[in-house]
Every structure is written in structure tokens, then in C-alpha cells.
Amino acid sequence: MIELCPGTYDVxxxxxxxxxxxxxxxxxxxxxxGAGSWRVPALGGCATLLQHxxxxxxxxxxxxxxxxxxxxxxxxxxSLGPHGDARRWLDYLALGPHDAATHEDALxxxxxxxxxxxxxxxxxxxxxxxxxxxxxxxVSFVISQNNNIARIRRSLAAICGSGLSPLPSSEALLDLxxxxxxxxxxLGYRLxxxxxxxxxxxxxxxxxxxxxxxxxxxxxxCEVDGIGPKVANCICLYGLGHEEVVPRDTWIRxxxxxxxxxxxxxxxxxxxxxxxxxxxxxxx
Numbered sequence: 059m060i061e062l063c064p065g066t067y068d069v070x071x072x073x074x075x076x077x078x079x080x081x082x083x084x085x086x087x088x089x090x091x092g093a094g095s096w097r098v099p100a101l102g103g104c105a106t107l108l109q110h111x112x113x114x115x116x117x118x119x120x121x122x123x124x125x126x127x128x129x130x131x132x133x134x135x136x137s138l139g140p141h142g143d144a145r146r147w148l149d150y151l152a153l154g155p156h157d158a159a160t161h162e163d164a165l166x167x168x169x170x171x172x173x174x175x176x177x178x179x180x181x182x183x184x185x186x187x188x189x190x191x192x193x194x195x196x197v198s199f200v201i202s203q204n205n206n207i208a209r210i211r212r213s214l215a216a217i218c219g220s221g222l223s224p225l226p227s228s229e230a231l232l233d234l235x236x237x238x239x240x241x242x243x244x245l246g247y248r249l250x251x252x253x254x255x256x257x258x259x260x261x262x263x264x265x266x267x268x269x270x271x272x273x274x275x276x277x278x279x280c281e282v283d284g285i286g287p288k289v290a291n292c293i294c295l296y297g298l299g300h301e302e303v304v305p306r307d308t309w310i311r312x313x314x315x316x317x318x319x320x321x322x323x324x325x326x327x328x329x330x331x332x333x334x335x336x337x338x339x340x341x342x
Contacts, residue, residue: 059115059117060115060118060144060148062115062116062148062153064114064161065112065158065161065162066162066184067153067158067184067186068109069096069109071182071185071335072185072188075185076207076334077188077331078100078198078296079214080099080100080198080214080222081098081099082096082221083095084097094108094109095109096108097222099218099222099224100147100190100191100194101143101146103118104222105118105147114153116151118147150189151188152186152188161186165179165183168325168328168332172320174317174336175320177336178332182332183332185328185331185335187295187296187327187328190297191297192266192293192298193263195293195296196255196282196297197252198214199289199296200248200251200255200284200285201214201248202289203251203284205248212244213243216243217234228255228257229256232253235252236253250284251282251284254283255282255284258281258282262278262281265278266278272294272302272303275294275298275300276291287306288306288307291303291306292305295327301324301325301326302323302325303327304321304329305327305330309337309338310330310337313334313337319333
């Protein structure tokens with residue numbers, strides 16, 4: 059168990075922000091904002107993330123999936139050892155040794171932008187951009203097109219065989235899609251897009267590892283059938299670490315049109331997460 063006091067960090071906000079579709083909520087601890095408990099399948103294993111006030115507990119054992127809400131809790135989760143993998147997990151969760159200070163600096167920068175950003179930062183400053191695996195991010199956001207979160211989660215759980223099991227490799231996933239023709243996965247018209255991603259992934263992943271910059275990564279992703287600008291930008295932000303990128307959906311376009319949002323040139327991705335939550339809250 060790793061215990062941290064990372065400053066402004068809200069587990070519940072992050073879990074529901076639409077960055078990752080595989081986190082599963084456990085029973086709440088104590089109630090109130092940020093007092094969440096989540097099972098987090100990622101990095102080929104599974105961890106448990108708990109928040110008690112300003113303290114974050116990260117359990118890398120995650121022995122099984124019992125206690126989860128819903129059918130996904132039936133499968134056992136792979137576990138990662140607490141030593142060699144700790145740094146990877148903390149980096150994924152944006153809880154590394156320098157992340158707290160970097161995040162507070164980012165909040166100060168964003169709060170200096172024109173209204174409504176000071177108000178947005180005060181309410182949604184607990185959001186952070188996760189540093190996800192590129193392959194899982196690609197699969198998730200190809201499935202996410204014109205879809206809702208419940209269906210995305212069901213498709214990913216069906217692909218994995220359990221909501222907490224690791225995502226198959228590109229070769230294994232392509233075999234599953236070809237043999238079963240996508241039956242029971244709820245992919246609809248996205249099936250050929252996901253198949254094309256699987257076929258291209260060995261070469262595409264090599265291109266993305268070159269770290270040639272946002273424009274090169276964006277163009278490479280858009281060569282995959284069904285990946286357009288919005289999905290490519292989501293992958294660039296959440297899976298490739300291009301923190302300046304602003305994926306634009308209906309909520310973000312409305313924020314630009316109605317509130318004249320000015321995007322920070324380096325922190326647009328984090329800012330977009332906050333604005334997205336702010337716009338959704340205003341509409342509810």
C-alpha cells in the first residue's frame with residue numbers, strides 16, 4: 059500500500075472524466091466529494107485507488123474483483139508487484155514525485171486566463187490527465203465514437219473477457235474479431251475500424267515510439283480507418299502525452315462559442331478536461 063498527499067487531486071472527478079472507461083467504483087468511503095474507492099485495470103494488471111480527504115492510498119495488490127458493482131466483478135484481476143511497478147503506476151495516475159508541484163503551477167497558470175477559467179479551476183482543479191498506455195487508449199477511443207459510456211464499458215469488458223482482465227494484444231484482438239465477427243461485443247459499425255487498427259498497430263506503434271511530435275503522431279493516427287481529428291486528439295492527449303492538445307466535442311465547441319474560452323498553449327488538455335466537466339454541470 060502506497061500513501062500519498064498529492065495536493066489537489068480528486069479521484070472521483072478523474073474516474074468519471076471520460077479519459078478511461080475501465081475504472082470500476084467500489085463502495086464509497088465516508089461519503090462526500092473525492093471520498094471514492096476505485097478498482098483500476100491498467101498496465102497489464104489491476105490496482106485499487108482510495109481517497110480519504112487529502113490522502114490517496116494506492117494498493118497494487120488488488121487480489122481479486124470481489125465487491126465490485128455489476129457483472130464485471132466476476133473475473134479475477136491480474137496483480138502487479140508493489141516494488142518494480144510502483145513507479146509505473148504512480149506515473150500513470152499522475153502521482154509521481156514532481157506531479158503535485160507541477161499540477162499546482164498549472165492551476166495557477168489556468169486561473170490567470172480570462173473568465174470563466176478562475177471559477178472553473180476552483181471547482182475542477184482536482185482533475186489530472188492520466189498517462190495511459192497508447193494501445194489501450196487507441197482501442198478505447200475507436201470504440202467511443204458516437205457511443206455512450208455504458209456501452210463503451212460493456213464492449214471493453216467483453217473484449218477483455220472480464221472487466222478487469224488485461225486488454226488483448228493487437229494480434230489476439232484481431233483474431234477474436236475475425237473468428238467471432240464481433241459477435242457479442244456491441245461494436246456495430248466500429249468493428250472494421252477496430253480491425254484496421256489491429257492490423258496497423260505493429261507498424262503504427264513503432265512510428266508513435268519515435269516521439270516525432272504532435273503533428274506526426276496526429277497524422278499517423280488519422281491513417282487508421284475511422285480515426286478522425288477528435289479521436290486522434292484524444293489519443294494524442296491521453297495516450298501519447300501531448301498535454302497541449304484540446305479534443306473538441308459538442309461541449310467544448312459550445313464553451314468556445316458561448317463563453318469565449320481561451321486555450322492555454324501548453325496546458326490545453328488539462329484545461330479541456332475542466333471545461334468539459336464545467337459545461338456538463340451547467341447543463342444538468
